Amino acid sequence: MSGFSTLELGLRSLRAQVMVSGVIAHNIANSRSPGYSRQVADLRPPPSLRLSALGRTLSLGTGVFVSGVRRQREEFLDRLCRLHLADHQRWETQRHTMDLVELAFAEPVGFGPRQACLRLWDAFQELAAEPESGPVRAAVREEAASLASNLAGLARQLGALRADRLATAEACVQEINHLARQIAALNRDLRLAALHGTQANDLEDRRDLLLDRLAALAAADSAPAGDGTTTVSINGVVLVAGDTVAELRVDVGGGTLSILDPHGAPVEPPSGELAALRELHDSVLPSHQALLDGFARRLADALNSVHRAGYGLDGSSGLDLFRYDEPSPALTLRLAPEVAADPTRLAASSGGAEGDGLQALAMARVLTSPNFDGMGASEFWAAAIGKLGLEVEQTARRLENTALLAEQAQMQRARVSGVNLDEETVELVRCQHAYAAAARLISVADEMLEQLLNRTGRVGR
Amino acid sequence: MRVADSTLSQQVVTTLRRCRQEMAELQVQLASGRRFSRPSELPRAAARALMLHNDLDTLERYRASVDYAGSRLAVVEAALGTLTELLQDCLELALAGANGSLTADDRLRLAAEAEQILDGTLELANSSWTGRYLFAGHRTSTPAFERVSLPEGYAFVYQGDQGKLEREVAPGQVALLNLPGDAVFLHPLEAIEELRRGLAANDQQATTQALASLHSALEQCLHHRAALGVRVSHLELRGNRLQDMTHACREALAREEDVDFALAASALRAREIAYQSSLAVGARLLQASLLDHLR
Numbered sequence: 119m120s121g122f123s124t125l126e127l128g129l130r131s132l133r134a135q136v137m138v139s140g141v142i143a144h145n146i147a148n149s150r151s152p153g154y155s156r157q158v159a160d161l162r163p164p165p166s167l168r169l170s171a172l173g174r175t176l177s178l179g180t181g182v183f184v185s186g187v188r189r190q191r192e193e194f195l196d197r198l199c200r201l202h203l204a205d206h207q208r209w210e211t212q213r214h215t216m217d218l219v220e221l222a223f224a225e226p227v228g229f230g231p232r233q234a235c236l237r238l239w240d241a242f243q244e245l246a247a248e249p250e251s252g253p254v255r256a257a258v259r260e261e262a263a264s265l266a267s268n269l270a271g272l273a274r275q276l277g278a279l280r281a282d283r284l285a286t287a288e289a290c291v292q293e294i295n296h297l298a299r300q301i302a303a304l305n306r307d308l309r310l311a312a313l314h315g316t317q318a319n320d321l322e323d324r325r326d327l328l329l330d331r332l333a334a335l336a337a338a339d340s341a342p343a344g345d346g347t348t349t350v351s352i353n354g355v356v357l358v359a360g361d362t363v364a365e366l367r368v369d370v371g372g373g374t375l376s377i378l379d380p381h382g383a384p385v386e387p388p389s390g391e392l393a394a395l396r397e398l399h400d401s402v403l404p405s406h407q408a409l410l411d412g413f414a415r416r417l418a419d420a421l422n423s424v425h426r427a428g429y430g431l432d433g434s435s436g437l438d439l440f441r442y443d444e445p446s447p448a449l450t451l452r453l454a455p456e457v458a459a460d461p462t463r464l465a466a467s468s469g470g471a472e473g474d475g476l477q478a479l480a481m482a483r484v485l486t487s488p489n490f491d492g493m494g495a496s497e498f499w500a501a502a503i504g505k506l507g508l509e510v511e512q513t514a515r516r517l518e519n520t521a522l523l524a525e526q527a528q529m530q531r532a533r534v535s536g537v538n539l540d541e542e543t544v545e546l547v548r549c550q551h552a553y554a555a556a557a558r559l560i561s562v563a564d565e566m567l568e569q570l571l572n573r574t575g576r577v578g579r
Numbered sequence: 580m581r582v583a584d585s586t587l588s589q590q591v592v593t594t595l596r597r598c599r600q601e602m603a604e605l606q607v608q609l610a611s612g613r614r615f616s617r618p619s620e621l622p623r624a625a626a627r628a629l630m631l632h633n634d635l636d637t638l639e640r641y642r643a644s645v646d647y648a649g650s651r652l653a654v655v656e657a658a659l660g661t662l663t664e665l666l667q668d669c670l671e672l673a674l675a676g677a678n679g680s681l682t683a684d685d686r687l688r689l690a691a692e693a694e695q696i697l698d699g700t701l702e703l704a705n706s707s708w709t710g711r712y713l714f715a716g717h718r719t720s721t722p723a724f725e726r727v728s729l730p731e732g733y734a735f736v737y738q739g740d741q742g743k744l745e746r747e748v749a750p751g752q753v754a755l756l757n758l759p760g761d762a763v764f765l766h767p768l769e770a771i772e773e774l775r776r777g778l779a780a781n782d783q784q785a786t787t788q789a790l791a792s793l794h795s796a797l798e799q800c801l802h803h804r805a806a807l808g809v810r811v812s813h814l815e816l817r818g819n820r821l822q823d824m825t826h827a828c829r830e831a832l833a834r835e836e837d838v839d840f841a842l843a844a845s846a847l848r849a850r851e852i853a854y855q856s857s858l859a860v861g862a863r864l865l866q867a868s869l870l871d872h873l874r
Contacts, residue, residue: 149584156583216619225618226628226836236636243640247647247746247756250711250719473711473719474742479753486637486750496633504626507618514619525593529586536583540869547873 123167123180124563130181131556134161137184139549145537146546153327155535156190157319189319192534193342196326199527200333204389206524207334209517211394212402215279216510219406222275225503231272231413232499234265235485239496242482245466246475250431255461258478259453266440266451269414273407273448280403287375287395288368294335294392297328298350298363304328305347306361312346332357336387355385375399407448409502413490414448420484428465428477435470437463439481591861598854605847608838615836628835631828637750638825644746645818648754651744652811654708655758659804662767665700666797669693669771673793676778676786683781690778697733697771701726704764714760717742723760724768732776735768737761748817755810763803767796 141159148154162185167178224230241254241261248254304325311318325348332338332350338357340348350358357364366385369376375396377385387393418440425439439457443450457463466478490498607616618625675681676689704714704724711719716739727734739760745753770792777785 220617220619226625226632227613227616232629232633236633240636240640243644243747247644247744248709248711467717469717469742471717471719471740471742473715473744474717476745479745479747482747483751494633496636497630500626500629500633503618503629504622507620507622507625510617510619511622525589529589532583532586532589533581536581536585538581538583541581543869543873 122567124566125560127181128556128560128563130164130183131559132553134182134184135549135553135556139546139553141187142542142546142549145542146539149537149539149542153323153330154537155319155323155326156537157187158190159187160185187317187319189317189322190535191322191326192531195527195531195534196329199524199531200330200339201337201389202520202524202527203330203334204337204393205520206517207391208337208389208394209513209520211391212398213510213513213517215283215394215398215402216513218279219276219403220506220510222272222279223503223506229268230499230503231265231268232496232503234261234268235495235499237261238265239482239485242478242485245464246479246482249466249475249478250472252461255431255464255466258464259457259461262439263453263458265417266453269410269417269448269451273410273414273446273451276403276407276410277446277449280399280407283395283399283403284368284370284375287377287392287399290335290392290395291366291368291377294332294338294357295363295365297332297335298358298365301325301328301332301348301350301358302361302363305358308346309360333390335390336385336392337389338387353386353388355379355383406506407446410448411446413495413498414442414451416490417495418442418447418451420489421481424477424480424484425465427468428480429467429470430463430465431467431472432460432462433470434463435465437465439464587864591857591865594857595854595861598850598857602847602850602854605843605850608843609840609847612838612840613836614838624835628832631832631835635825635828635832638821638828641748642818642821642825645748645754645814645821648746648748648756649811649814649818651708651756652754652807652814654706655713655756656804656807656811658703658706658713659763659800659807661703662700662763662800663797663804665696665703666767666771666793666800669696669774670790670793670797672696672778673774673786673790676774677783677790679783686778686781686786690775693771693775693778697768697775700764700768700771701735704760704768712739713757714763715739716757716759717744724764732779733772735765735772737765748814749821754814754817758803758807763800766792766799770796 138159138161141157145156161182164180164183167180169176169178225232238258238261241258244254245258304321308318308321308325311321329338329340329348329350332340336352338350338352340350343349343360345360347360348358349356349360355364357366364379366377366379369378377387377392377396379385387396418438422438422440426436429435430437434456437456438454441450441452441454442448452458464478467474468476468480485496486494488494491501493501608614615621615625618629672689672693676686681689701724705722706713712721712723715721715723718739721738723737723739725736725738727736737760741759744756746756748754770789773792774786774789777783777789
């Protein structure tokens, strides 16, 4: 133990405080960086010096050093957060699409199929009363064409929405592959770092941020492999292992959207945006399309059979009122060209006489009779829109719930990993004080040495 | 508990956003006067409201149909009224013609009068409304009767059919809007012709017989009028009932759809206060920093 060792100890302390203030500075600088976790420098005294003096062993401290810089993170909270993030993103996607579906049906303020059915019924009633009137016939033609184009327009919108969900799913899978490649690259760097025994906190933060995004997209799960790398899987199918990536692709064979791994095995994300897109594409939107198609088919068939039995003003008979093509009746629903060209061919008459509107009345009754799932046409749509409203409301409620849970999970995580500037400031002030004290220690040691070197050994001079 | 700065700012933003969203929803409600602008906002109320809208539109159509039926039956009623008058005039002629003291010239004059009444009756039978013959059944573009001149006098041919003009005035219920021309006019026309012929031939016997025919024609006409009167009063009742139902339907719809303005306005005020205070609290929370107190 010499006077010089005190100097050395002061130097160590200075160095340690500078390092700690560097860590604090890093925290402050990244207080707004997404995915950043607070880092804490671990200060530790180095092994103490053992001195034997007068038959006793003394243990003397030798100062301080930074043993490591730890990232404040809890794996459990990460898992929780990702679980809720996936659900939140899933219902967000679902809600967004259902909103568009609801808008398409244009109720209760716009002009949807319900109003179009009522208007056609009204026009048929007019026609029944005045079957000879040209303007009334023209009005019936317009209302029938408007109903057909309304249904076709809806079918087109739903089709476009469905196609767009597919395109989004493809973009989603591309993003997943891109994220997987980035994670694989980070895995490689982190394995090297682990081999060299160095901590790479910022790289780990980066990887965790990518994992968050992967969870939101496809509820991807991750498990540390032990060598610094992490294994990412989606519902049991491995996406990233070490630095190898199994790239996914989208397949729409058979009309359903499936996601395949390189071996052709299906990957089924349990939650996240991709799960929502699959559900929308495969079941939600097709069910609405089927509703439209079923309605269009029944409407056209029922009206046609009545229309064919009647007579137009020009004596024509056996004509259809509507035409449609399978497999998508709603999309192709249109007025029969004969009737569209000449409304006098509207078969309002049951026997051929010009003042006979019984067939028109029968067609009006087709619309109010329980031909459409036991309901009249406009009731059918009122019920369908009521059901859609419930569906959208439930989606919105799920979204609200999951948003709340995701927010809370993120707060939990921020409680551990987030930066608090007040805290950092206090640490910085403590660091400053420790630095000042260490500096003072050096000057005291210096003075002590000066005392020894300059003031001693002057006896007899 | 540690509170990260990001948590704090996130919370402030979330609270403000929620307040703004609720205020925007209330604002839309107040501006539109509707409790919901999309079915998903209040699905059950929306479903009920849509059903009520259907009912209301249907009721309005039926009311229009009842009005139409009413005005159309009024025209038929007026025609029957005129027919009654004409037949009564004819009866007077017949009574006069049956008087044994008349000369042949007197009877010829009466015959000329009878012919005029005959013309009037034929015109009445062929009357049209909005360009359509009223008494020709479904064959509304052909006159109901044609007068054929035969050597012994006129004959009348009904050119219409037995087609019924119907208008739906309630689900599955129709109002009959016409009377077949042959049932209403053929007998009167023939009776008047019989009278005319009798008078022209100066045949007292035939004139007396025509009197009987005219009586039965008048009776038939009155019978038709009475039946029509019942139809019209039924229609009026139906119209009143539709009006009551429309009213009830509108009230129910207002309950489902319309905003309670007082409630919405006070809710908006409450949200405004919440918004203002979260703004104030947020501003104070976010500005505070230890750095302000360190030199």
